[in-house]
Amino acid sequence: MTRRPSACPRLLPALVAACVAGCLGPAAFRVDGDDTGTPVVADTPAPDATGDTAAPVDTGPPPPPLRPAPAGLRTLTPAQYVASVRTVLGAAGDGLEVPSLGAWATSVGAAQGGIPAGTAVAYEGAARAVATAVFDDPDRRAALVDCTPAADPADPCTAAFVAQVGRRAFRRALDEAEQARWVAVAEAVAAEAGAWEALRLVLSGLLQSPSFLYRVELGEPDPTAPPDAPRLRYADTELATRLSYLLWGDAPDEALLDAAEAGLLADPTGLEAQVDRMLADPRAAHGLEAFLRELLQVDGLQIVEKDEALFPDFPQQREALADQLLQTALAAVREQGGFRALFTTRTLFVDDRTAPLYGLPSPGSILPSRVTAPAERAGVLTTAGFLALHAYPGKTSPALRGLFVRKTLLCHAIKPPPAGVVTVLPDRTDQGLVTTRELVAVHQDTPACGACHRYMDPIGLGLEQFDALGRYRQTEHGLPIDPSGELDGIAFADGAALGGLLAQHPALLPCVAAHLVAQAGGFTVDDAHPEVEALAVGQGGAAAMLRAVALSDLFRLAWPADPEVTP
Amino acid sequence: MSRGLSRRTFLRGALAGGGLATVGLPLLDAMTNLGGTAHADGTPFPQRFALWFWGNGTHPGSWAPATTGTGWQATGLLAGLAGLEDQIQVVSGSKLATKGVNNPHVEGACGILTGGNPVLHPDYASTNNDWDYMTVPAPSLDELAADLVGNPGRRSLTLGVTALHGVNGPGTAVRYTSHRAPYVYNAPVFDPVAVFDELFGPRPPDALRASVLDAVLEDGRALQARLGAEDRARVELHLEALRDLELRVREGTVDQTCASPTAPVSAASYREKARQHAQLVAYAFACDLTRVATMEFSSPASHVFYPDVYGSQLVYNGSPTSFHEYEHNVGYDSSVLTGLAYFHDVFGDFLRELRAVPEGGGSVLDHAVVLGTSEVAGGAGHTFEDFPLFVAGGGNGRLRPGRHVRLNGGLATRVGLTCLRALGDTRSGWGSEQLATTSEISSLLAP
Numbered sequence A: 001m002t003r004r005p006s007a008c009p010r011l012l013p014a015l016v017a018a019c020v021a022g023c024l025g026p027a028a029f030r031v032d033g034d035d036t037g038t039p040v041v042a043d044t045p046a047p048d049a050t051g052d053t054a055a056p057v058d059t060g061p062p063p064p065p066l067r068p069a070p071a072g073l074r075t076l077t078p079a080q081y082v083a084s085v086r087t088v089l090g091a092a093g094d095g096l097e098v099p100s101l102g103a104w105a106t107s108v109g110a111a112q113g114g115i116p117a118g119t120a121v122a123y124e125g126a127a128r129a130v131a132t133a134v135f136d137d138p139d140r141r142a143a144l145v146d147c148t149p150a151a152d153p154a155d156p157c158t159a160a161f162v163a164q165v166g167r168r169a170f171r172r173a174l175d176e177a178e179q180a181r182w183v184a185v186a187e188a189v190a191a192e193a194g195a196w197e198a199l200r201l202v203l204s205g206l207l208q209s210p211s212f213l214y215r216v217e218l219g220e221p222d223p224t225a226p227p228d229a230p231r232l233r234y235a236d237t238e239l240a241t242r243l244s245y246l247l248w249g250d251a252p253d254e255a256l257l258d259a260a261e262a263g264l265l266a267d268p269t270g271l272e273a274q275v276d277r278m279l280a281d282p283r284a285a286h287g288l289e290a291f292l293r294e295l296l297q298v299d300g301l302q303i304v305e306k307d308e309a310l311f312p313d314f315p316q317q318r319e320a321l322a323d324q325l326l327q328t329a330l331a332a333v334r335e336q337g338g339f340r341a342l343f344t345t346r347t348l349f350v351d352d353r354t355a356p357l358y359g360l361p362s363p364g365s366i367l368p369s370r371v372t373a374p375a376e377r378a379g380v381l382t383t384a385g386f387l388a389l390h391a392y393p394g395k396t397s398p399a400l401r402g403l404f405v406r407k408t409l410l411c412h413a414i415k416p417p418p419a420g421v422v423t424v425l426p427d428r429t430d431q432g433l434v435t436t437r438e439l440v441a442v443h444q445d446t447p448a449c450g451a452c453h454r455y456m457d458p459i460g461l462g463l464e465q466f467d468a469l470g471r472y473r474q475t476e477h478g479l480p481i482d483p484s485g486e487l488d489g490i491a492f493a494d495g496a497a498l499g500g501l502l503a504q505h506p507a508l509l510p511c512v513a514a515h516l517v518a519q520a521g522g523f524t525v526d527d528a529h530p531e532v533e534a535l536a537v538g539q540g541g542a543a544a545m546l547r548a549v550a551l552s553d554l555f556r557l558a559w560p561a562d563p564e565v566t567p
Numbered sequence B: 001m002s003r004g005l006s007r008r009t010f011l012r013g014a015l016a017g018g019g020l021a022t023v024g025l026p027l028l029d030a031m032t033n034l035g036g037t038a039h040a041d042g043t044p045f046p047q048r049f050a051l052w053f054w055g056n057g058t059h060p061g062s063w064a065p066a067t068t069g070t071g072w073q074a075t076g077l078l079a080g081l082a083g084l085e086d087q088i089q090v091v092s093g094s095k096l097a098t099k100g101v102n103n104p105h106v107e108g109a110c111g112i113l114t115g116g117n118p119v120l121h122p123d124y125a126s127t128n129n130d131w132d133y134m135t136v137p138a139p140s141l142d143e144l145a146a147d148l149v150g151n152p153g154r155r156s157l158t159l160g161v162t163a164l165h166g167v168n169g170p171g172t173a174v175r176y177t178s179h180r181a182p183y184v185y186n187a188p189v190f191d192p193v194a195v196f197d198e199l200f201g202p203r204p205p206d207a208l209r210a211s212v213l214d215a216v217l218e219d220g221r222a223l224q225a226r227l228g229a230e231d232r233a234r235v236e237l238h239l240e241a242l243r244d245l246e247l248r249v250r251e252g253t254v255d256q257t258c259a260s261p262t263a264p265v266s267a268a269s270y271r272e273k274a275r276q277h278a279q280l281v282a283y284a285f286a287c288d289l290t291r292v293a294t295m296e297f298s299s300p301a302s303h304v305f306y307p308d309v310y311g312s313q314l315v316y317n318g319s320p321t322s323f324h325e326y327e328h329n330v331g332y333d334s335s336v337l338t339g340l341a342y343f344h345d346v347f348g349d350f351l352r353e354l355r356a357v358p359e360g361g362g363s364v365l366d367h368a369v370v371l372g373t374s375e376v377a378g379g380a381g382h383t384f385e386d387f388p389l390f391v392a393g394g395g396n397g398r399l400r401p402g403r404h405v406r407l408n409g410g411l412a413t414r415v416g417l418t419c420l421r422a423l424g425d426t427r428s429g430w431g432s433e434q435l436a437t438t439s440e441i442s443s444l445l446a447p
Helices: A005-010 A013-019 A078-093 A117-135 A138-144 A156-170 A176-193 A195-206 A236-247 A254-261 A268-280 A284-295 A298-302 A314-335 A339-343 A384-389 A398-409 A436-445 A447-453 A457-463 A495-503 A508-521 A542-551 B007-016 B076-081 B104-114 B141-149 B192-200 B207-224 B229-251 B270-286 B323-330 B334-356 B413-422
Strands: A072-075 A214-217 A347-350 A369-372 A485-487 A490-492 B048-053 B088-092 B157-160 B179-181 B292-296 B368-373 B389-392 B403-406
Touching: A072 B229, A078 A117, A078 A138, A078 A156, A078 A284, A117 A138, A117 A195, A117 B229, A156 A176, A156 A195, A176 A195, A176 B207, A195 B207, A214 A236, A236 A254, A236 A268, A236 A284, A236 A508, A236 A542, A254 A268, A268 A284, A268 A542, A284 A298, A284 A314, A284 A508, A284 A542, A298 A314, A298 A384, A314 A339, A314 A347, A314 A384, A339 A495, A339 A508, A398 A436, A398 A457, A398 A508, A436 A447, A436 A457, A457 A485, A457 A495, A485 A495, A490 A495, A508 A542, B048 B141, B048 B334, B076 B334, B104 B413, B141 B292, B141 B413, B157 B192, B157 B270, B179 B229, B192 B270, B207 B229, B270 B292, B270 B334, B323 B334, B334 B368, B368 B413, B389 B413
Parallel strands: B048 B292, B048 B368, B088 B403, B157 B292
Antiparallel strands: A072 A214, A347 A369, A485 A490, B088 B389, B368 B389
């Protein structure tokens, strides 16, 4: 999701002049490796930067029409796996621990990678553990199986179990061969170990079957496509699966599968009816949560390292920081009008482990409490979770924080440091300790660094009053901290003010739309495409944008995975 | 795919030949011929490959031994390898000729491990963030090795010690050292206790569980029939792992002819954890549970603290700093050199554990090819000249350990090809584009 130079006109005036410098350029990487990338151009003025910032600057041809993603397989993300196991189990899984397994934490990765050997073995173990937990507990077992199976090849209870649980697991009805296969497994096991054991093993099989672990979205010919376009549309239950993971972060429910099998999703009215039903369902909060988890890279808090001497309590805070970052974001988007509120919300969630980081009194519980943010904080950028995630173990990094805002929230491409550039900051120890602001000033003074860092550091410096674990501080090494910064030509006073500017940034909502399309479809898209921009509807209300995505051609249609294969 | 010599086949043969008498004896000593070059029934020891990887390189220009040829001395950064000189071939002076157009850690990892340049899936053409999106162009050396040495029921082991490099996307090039294919990696297992349990915990045969796996495999094959070539290949790798699992489950893993290592206890230090993993690899090799192991001590570009070495004493401008950051900021000062020496200490432990398990008249290390390397030569300036490369072990007589070879700017990928040759590879060359090579270092190989 990167912006092309032709997107410059949408940027604020001060960025226009610089936007075509090498740092924010089109990516020219190719998988065949012939010419891998546009080298970073040092701080050269844009040839078309005339200073006339009122007129749109056209720096290239318009992007080609956006094609939908190729049809194909996607693995479940860990969050989707947990939710899907629970959906298969229904009430039988209430309160049951389901391990968060999966090779690909991001939707885009899940559309490319496979299931490595270690993960396959882990899925098998988890499937057996879950099945055992359900069948060892009479109440859970009764909730899952409403009949009594018998060790008989024609046992109707076994056949019904395979059909019902199989449909929930595969997110479609089993075909005849599948039904026969799993009934045969049950029959063989029942003869040796009894009919209940047979159902337990069938459940352990269905929960690790490729048809459960992969989202199979292969498409079918689109009857509305122009004659020469190899365009596909997702078939009924495939579209149901896409809808449910997008809107609920979960597998389809019975009603959605019923509607799909009745062909209702192929009809615009029927599709709208289901989308509106799903957005009004409480499960829509889970879909939004899944989106925000990926957008804000919340899972990164599982692996981020903090210095033990400086932050001895971090191991106990890690999980709470992740949960509360997500809760803060979810509450902002749901209760305060949409995605812009992510960066202005004054509502935070803290518990006894995290309240001290904010200088707040402990609420007396390790369950999160809703609190009003201290004056110096506003929005998710000032939550301890976000600030800890985008910092080094023992110190802050204006570049990392600025990079996240620039790249992930505004969809501006920033190239990594080029090879050959020495990233060593000069040794200033002869001058005593200096502030981080002084230390990174060299980026701006060195063209090879400044070409990119000037798009990152002035943003991140606005968050310097928050240390590597997000604690408020007014000094560093005893020196006063200047928390002012600049975002695309507009100066701001501190981190809270940065959030206000970001909330109103013209690139924000198109970028969020691009993330929605990317997560929904498992492929990255350029937010500057008109098809994507069109999804940034209204003032960024989540339901409205999700609805627009779910009904869009980008989401409903597909492209053949193998171009040489004509559907 | 060739499964090579099956451990089951071997065991059945051994038992039929009177091998029952060895039950309870440690390892396979009593089952080898007098010269120790083969099992008692004449079956040669399997060839093995281990990759030992650490992130952020070494100190180019000063790490290598002073003398070349035989009789090299492990001193300076290599002091932790002292006593192992006769088991190691040091290759210095080579260059990993990266293109210099992507992040150097990404290019270096892809180059040394897969002999090629990082690639980006066409779907990510609108991104350009190296480690968030890029992957390897081809399987890594350990996966090629697995194809060569055969699969006795577990294709390979991938073990990790320190935290993996953080990546906010599907990119795998710096996070994982072991790749089966682009974007398909082998995730390391970190906990030696779990590895022990998986490898050596008694597992009686379970035919019913195996029958479930059979049905899962049938589901997978039916799915494959509906897929295009690329997706079919993705599922195939998954099914391959399930077939391995099915075999282990059907036959059980109780092996009365092979001793187990001591069960590890939760380790306090990285070094101890790495040593426990090393011991598990040694016994897994000796018992032919697998023939390939990858030890990712630290990821390419890893931002690890190494409390074993520094506590939290590595401080730059008043703040505790990871090794990677510190090295970038300060260069090769005495603290950095201490850390670099420590990597070699831990690598030395790995070799010592392999040497400690007797096999035939020698040790497991005599029947293995071990490659130790990193993704850059020098971490401070992202340099690629004088790349750190160690080829250890006897390789079943295919290698000539105990020497130091200086390459004078030759391609570092020649060492990877040399390892493949030692494992019996006959391909014309290895690597792609500017990193491709057809010339192994013949002086490392037995004539």
